[in-house]
Amino acid sequence: MDQTEVIKRRYNRNAALYGLVDRIISHSLRREVLAGVGGKILEVGVGTGLNLPLYPPGSDVTGIDFSPLMLKRAVALASEKGLKVRLMEMDAQNMDFPDHSFDTVVATCVFCTVPDPVRGLKEIKRVLRPGGRAVLLEHVRSERPVLGRIMDILNPLTLALIGDNINRDTVAGVKKAGLMITGVTDIKGDILKIIRATA
Secondary structure (H helix, E strand, O other): HHHHHHHHHHHHHHHHHHHHHOOOOOEEEEEEEEOOOOEEEEEEEEOOOHHHOOOOOOOOOEEHHHHHHHHHHHHHHHHHOOOEEEEOOOOOOOOOOOOOEEEEEEEEEEOOOOOOHHHHHHHHHEEEEEEEEEEEEEOOOOOOHHHHHHHHHHHHHHHHHHOOOOOOOHHHHHOOOEEEEEEEEEEOOEEEEEEEEOO
């Protein structure tokens, strides 16, 4: 079984609890990530849909996730809140959208779990229109030597238990994917970052 399928099964199994875990990210931080987003928006790794009520009213939002059970919760939340969004089961590493389909792509704590993050980030670049914006909220490996090393040591455990890599350098991945970084904001020391980039 490939790594994508392993992680998908893990997220399906944990979907009922994930909403509680995902609430660690405050509404105010989510609002900061979503500030200024507009046009045709794609949310990659929509999960249980906690960002959906926070988009500006009237936003044209499509959300994708590779976990059908996570999507089921996102659909229920969207229905409960009366939100008009499109939610689709799809792998971030292999999106079904044509090139240049979106003005903005949003992802919150997604690329820590994508088996090939650069491939997924290249897909973001592909589906963004030229000059389109990507906004990512990601936890990353600390640049502080001791903490970074501890994260490296713990990573096999977090990957095995929850499918989460805690020691990725997502800023470097964004660059490698061909996106141009326009800003990086540190949120919690140097572990949680808002990364803004353009296609």
